[in-house]
Amino acid sequence: MHVNNLRSDALEIFNYAVRNSLPDSAVEKALSTWKLPQKIILVAIGKAAWRMAHAAVTSLSDREISGAVITKYGHSQGPIGKLQIFEAGHPISDENTILGTKYVLEITESLTSADCVLFLVSGGGSALFEAPLSRIPIDEIVRLNKQLLESGAKINEVNAIRKRFSLVKGGRFAEHCKPASIYQIILSDVVGDDLSSIASGPAIVDVSNAENVKSIIRRYNLTIPDVILQSIQSEMPKKLDNVKTLVTGSVRELCKYAINKANEMGYDTHLLTDSLGGEARDASDMLYKQIKRIKEGMFVCEKPCALIMGGETTVTIRGSGMGGRSQEMALYAAQLLSGCKGVTVLAAGSDGTDGPTDAAGGIIDGETWERLKQMNINPKEMLDNNDSYNALKKCSGLVFTGPTGTNVNDLVVALVL
Known part of the structure; x- marks a missing residue:
């Protein structure tokens, strides 16, 4: 040879x-295990978001589906039904990240217990789905993310810090959607399938605490602006009883x-x-x-x-x-x-x-x-x-x-x- x-x-x-790891059939199989209502708000985030959303809309062709897809530049392949398609920055968030995320927060505002959110999550979601806490400027987020990615820190360590200054990470998106039901399908890109690390777990309870985050900052000698340091002490959701999760795909x-x-x-x-x-x-x-x-x-x-x-x-x-x-x-x-x-x-x-x-x-x-x-x-x-x-x-x-x-x-x- x-x-x-x-x-x-x-x-x-x-x-x-x-080719054999594409999410189409996995999403279809996951959806078959749930009895979803006629009206669905679909939110898909990550580098596989377009493909996952396309598979879901195709599989649920008899449902009334609205919502949004937020994916990396060049990763969408055209319109999907009534979904709004956003392309944004990865691995560093940009203004389109904020634009897409704010749209998602708006369409999931003031939901009731009768509402249903189908949440499709894939790797890259940490950068692509982001809205900083109100007191934190986006340029500080961009600088910190660049520093984190260049530090050599593991992805779970990077995400533990990211969650602390975000409106949507570490279970905060699921908290925002309450009392609506969230049906979450996760395409895993994290070794060991730590769900709280995949896309920084927008609908997963955060397992880290403030002391964990401080030790990561010391370990990698990170320079953290005061406005972000203050957010480290902020409380994260400890219980999410409105979320059902299925994990599909893995390394x-x-x-x-x-x-x-x-x-x-x-x-x-x-x-x-x-x-x-x-x-x-x-x-x-x-x-x-x-x-x-x-x-x-x-x-x-x-x-x-x-x-x-x-x-x-x-x-x-x-x-x-x-x-x-x-x-x-x-x-x-x-x-x-x-x-x-x-x-x-x-x-x-x-x-x-x-x-x-x-x-x-x-x-x-x-x-x-x-x-x-x-x-x-x-x-x-x-x-x-x-x-x-x-x-x-x-x-x-x-x-x-x-x-x-x-x-x-x-x-x-x-x-x-």
Whole structure:
């Protein structure tokens, strides 16, 4: 098998896993378990919001549905019935985030116990569904979110802070909708399916407290404006008796589909983890050690071999370049695997966007690092500057899918001859 075949195989495995993780059938199945009334207010947030809303409206074609979809720029695919479609900033909120969220708060104002809200939640909702407490300026929110995302903090830690200065996070949206019933379908993008972390849990009771949040601030040496520090002490809803929740989709299923496809293609496939976390470079280190063991005959597997990992890493930003966690992982893996023959590694996000870029992730082999050097490019310098996007772009190492319509974490596929 030629190394070019490894590249095309890795892409095929990734694309198959993502296609089979689309939320359409899962949303339809979830809706079949509930008897919803004739009139429904639908609110969909996150990077998979348009796809989830489209599936719901199609499935409930005999109902009278109004409401809104708030998704990332480029992630909507046209009108859906009577729903208002908003595209907004991600991973940093912007004025359209506030505009869309205020519209949702307006249409869910003064509801009665006879009203029904169908709430469709997917990853990215933390940035896309936001209305700050009245005393906090939006520019302070933007600055803090940028600082949080560059700190290396885990997503549950980031969201624990975000909830404290929001009108809609940490169960506050569900509180706002009372006494109406909320039927919530969550497409999980959080390792371990911690519901309070997915989109910062707008209809989930917050499990953190003020002391937890203060310890996170100290741990990452965050600079928090006084106006936001004051909000940390604010009370969060402790009981939500108006919410019914179903969770669908997960990184475990994404990995399962990747394993099935790799096996079908003739690879001896091994799942290393479906709860990948920590720094992206540490994940590359772990993967490199397993590939090295295979090459040295210390890892029992038939060749060709496929290693699968799923989850979500972080990157502590120290440079001024452009990239995302999957691209960073791929470029660092290229350094570790430089000169290693018969190896291809793909790391990409299931939503089709990795960090603030238009790429889903990166794909490298044992020649990538040296290939960059031969082009008079210093890959180490670019890696140190967190400029993985531009480095991988130079050597055709970026993975492009466009918005996929789902969001169930990241997938890593390593193929070894």
